[in-house]
Amino acid sequence: MTVIACLQLPSERNSVKPGIAGMSDDAVLDLCAQLTPVVEPDGDRIWMDWTGCGAVPELAEKLAAGLARLTGVNAGTNANGPAASSRRRGYTDGPAASSRRREHTGGPAESPPRRARYGLGVAPLRFVAGALAAGAGAGHAAAKAADILIDTPVVGGFRVEGDALPEALASLRIRALPGIDAEVQEALQALDVRTLGELARFPRDLLHGHVGPVADRLLDWARGRDERRVRALYPPERLERRIAAEAPGFAGGLPHAPSGDDSGGRPAARV
Incomplete structure (x- = not known):
């Protein structure tokens, strides 16, 4: 079955903020291209075809680790989503995490620094992967409010597997569709x-x-039904054109410039 992954890029990625300063979209695209040869840049999203590329949890972990290297943020503890363990559902910046911080400190929870928030969605259909990625990028609370299925988390986002697709389609909210x-x-x-x-x-x-x-x-x-497939658009193909060192028209050397008499009194052209 086809496995389509969508990486939602943070809107603040081009700003100079902690954890994302100096990071470029090309660097993220290069990272994605290490996981699959089929990578499609699409504005604030990157589509990948993970079919036959390995186990989804492992690919998600590799992607999260690479993003952590680029951003300087630990993928297991930032706003990107749950750690690899399925025991940790959702996001560390969600309501439950805030409640735990209040219980521990006895006072209001301090707001964590704003960091790059990536969202990963993985599904057999492109539009479902996009909806999951958007929900993951918005954070756990927003994803839950949009009724995004979060029963199968992966590092940085959510996944819908083939056998769960009918139920996911039936319950997917219109407002969550891209x-x-x-x-x-x-x-x-x-x-x-x-x-x-x-x-x-x-x-x-x-x-x-x-x-x-x-x-x-x-x-x-x-x-x-969603017939749209991920297109292999990154890295772009290199356009090369070979030009012979000696063009046919110049095989006998450069043409002689006409003399002043041949030009009707006009200055002779130089070649």
Whole structure:
């Protein structure tokens, strides 16, 4: 089964802040290219095809370790998500962590320094991986509020496996889907449609009348269809052109410049 990984990049990555100063997108892309030859840059996201590249937990750990080297932040303790152990669900900057800090100190928890927040989503379908990555990048509380499935965490994010995909699709909130504008979401809310499972019961023509052409994409997603594959766009192919040292027209040497008499009194051109 296809394994698509989406890495959500932090919006503050180009700012000079603790843990991310001097880091470039190219450095992150190079890191991703060490895990798979199929890497697709896409704005604030990086798509990867992990099919056949190894076990997902191990790939996620390698990615987190590489990001830690780039940012100077320990992937096991920062805002990027749970450690490798499945016992640690969610994020260290979530409500539970804040509550534990209050209990330990007897007072309000101090706000941790803001650090680069990456989000990783892994799923058989591209749009599901994107939704998981966006939820992971927003933090545990935001992911839970959007009903992102977090029963299968990986380092830095979440994963939906093939056998869990039908349940994940049925419960996935429309507001968690990538690329669905606010007007479409409002129209669906007016129809009392909040999940892909509810949307799947609508006839295509009826849905078209309410949200337009995007209905086709939504219904395909609700039924587990997303034909978009990750494209191998990084590193970009090098364009090389070989030019012969001796062009055919100059095989006999450079042409002689016309004399002053041949040019009708005009100065002779130099070659």
